[in-house]
Amino acid sequence: CGVYLCTFSGVEDELELSAVRHRPEGLEQLEAQTRFSRKELQILYRGFKNECPSGVVNEETFKDIYSQFFPQGDASTYAHFLFNAFDTDHNGSVSFEDFVMGLSILLRGTVQEKLNWAFNLYDINKDGYITKEEMLDIMKAIYDMMGKCTYPVLKEETPRQHVEVFFQKMDKNKDGVVTIDEFIDCCQNDENIMRSMHLFENVL
């Protein structure tokens, strides 16, 4: 496992974790657990360590980094959901292992795994069902990233309508929630979605 080193600064005010250092597992283990080659892991780690010298990403840094890719809008809400999706052990920080596992699924996984991951992202409370409220939150977060200068002008009910369309498509038994099977089924029948799943395969 990774090695955690915490040092505490002065006794005065609060107990401050002044430095947390996390070293990832060895290269061989990661190579075995993910579908990346050694070289790819090296490249990934160098980039990771550059932005997060302490070895872990906390939510603030995550939001910061993700927001840099979307200058027009506000990417923080979506980054929050993303962070929860990557932080598989829910300890509030994303280590390099979590990061690389997530990427391995997204870039090198089977379609089933990718859809699984997407379902996990949408299911905010991780109870196995996507409700309309959860979907609405996600949708609003995505639309937030567009910002305000869009064409056509973004309206209040646009995310809601989009959620309706989504549910119409996905919720086969019309019970108001989307389960994992309905989701995967429906996505596999949709040509567009299947094609887009293979879009980023050559990213690294």
Next chain:
Amino acid sequence: MAAGVAAWLPFARAAAIGWMPVANLPMPVAPTEKNKRQDELIILNVSGRRFQTWRNTLDRYPDTLLGSSEKEFFYNEETKEYFFDRDPDVFRSVLNFYRTGKLHYPRYECISSYDEELAFFGIVPEIIGDCCYEEYKDRKRENAERLMDDQEDNKDAKLPNMTFRETMWRAFENPHTSTMALVFYYVTGFFIAVSVITNVVETVPCGSAPNQKEVPCGERYTVAFFCMDTACVMIFTVEYLMRLFAAPSRYRFMRSVMSIIDVVAILPYYIGLVMTDNEDVSGAFVTLRVFRVFRIFKFSRHSQGLRILGYTLKSCASELGFLLFSLTMAIIIFATVMFYAEKGSSSSKFTSIPASFWYTIVTMTTLGYGDMVPKTIAGKIFGSICSLSGVLVIALPVPVIVSNFSRIYHQNQRADKRRAQKKARLARIRISKTGSSSAFLHSKRNGLFNEALELTNSTEDEQRLSKSTSLLESQHHHLLHCLEKTTNHEFVDEQYYQQSYLEAGLQNYPSRSPSLSSQDGVTGTCCTRRSKKHHTPLPNASAPAHMQPLTHTHTHPQGLQELSTIHIQPLSTSRSSLNMRVDEPAPLNCQSSQITTAIISIPTPPVTTPEGDAHLPAGPTHQNVVKVSAL
């Protein structure tokens, strides 16, 4: 996008998988990485010192020397390294910029050599990080001031077409510019001195007949003094009027301190001319002559030091005020004490408390005239306490004022600097944000434009193909494009957004005449989607004849507003061409999932402003009035 997070772009793109099940539209094709190379180390030899870094690190900034193909010019075949004959110390900062995304300015480095190195490597100094930016700007300003001082000596070159008025003003402000100005400068100075001396000498008693009492010179040689006074005032009046004439902003000139001094200096003379030989006001007249001494302040135009002193006092006003206040307190206290102490003694000069003020002031400032002296023991005791404390009270505030002055002065400078820098810093952040978003829009325009060109087989303007963006940029743009497709909205720039926002607001009036608002135009052209093959022939200004107002009102459901249509327009179409296809009775079949490429061209607002039909035939504009949509 900061290059520091360039390494996270693969992550951002991977995370985009999260949008895919939600999107209703197909995604754009990902940019392919042609000749993808394994990341390799490259060696940069700078005057013998070898630096090594990854190629990818340098590729983060493709518009600098090291990030572009320009560095190939420096490639040394034999040693397989890039050789630069530059300063290795400064190069360290340059290379760190690529690594960390932040440019730092080392303090020990000379500002001009640093600037030269940055210019050589194609790095704009404005991106210096906040930690070093202040220092950099300070040094740069100092350097610029030094250069300006050197330049000012040879600034005598007269600009060719300055009006007479401007020449005069310049002559007044800088006496060194021409000989005439210098002569004028010295003449006025001379006359100010003459005037002041006259005022002084006027009161000196001149010798006279022994039997008469001494008469001041002013009364003895009245005529002579009067003539001298008149001459001086003439000169001053002429000078004032000339300045008034030459001033670029007369109102501002009249409000300035110097001109007020000028006026006050010459006014008594004229007032005296007006009311002569009137016994009642002669007393007032005499006091008016006091104001003549203000002429001495006219010297401050001639002396830089006087001006600085004036500014010092003005800026130190509060400190001086406080000093005065504390002194007044002390004076009142001691005067009271002395008065009551000396009350008992007979023939005491301390007749009242105000009378004791004089004693207190004289004692506290250690003058000690001796005209008022305490006689009682208590009085003497308190008197000595007064004089001792006087030394402290006077000596203490002076250094405080001096240090206060320098502190306030520097503080003002720093506050102004910080305010200016804050504005600059926010502007920089805003610029970089809009830069990246406008880069996206620009490349979208060009990228889709290229595809459209292929579709329309048009050979015009092929040279408008933009130069290829770096792989990083194209991947980033692809990511943003995916987001657009997911949400079925597009990014537009601020201008266009405000435009369409206004129009959307105006759309609410159904009774509006069927003018070509952009919304109408959009949904109108949705009927022409099928006709993408046969693009309209280039209509020109004669087209207005065909122009029919849009008669069919668009009762599209709300949702359709989001689906704009694709319409490929060849170049140089006017809006009227949009009209021409409108009357096709094509059902609105905008739901098909065929993507036809589109060109976004952000038209300038005047063109797209919905105006009455009469305004439209303004000639073929060279704008691509194309609306993009994703269908």
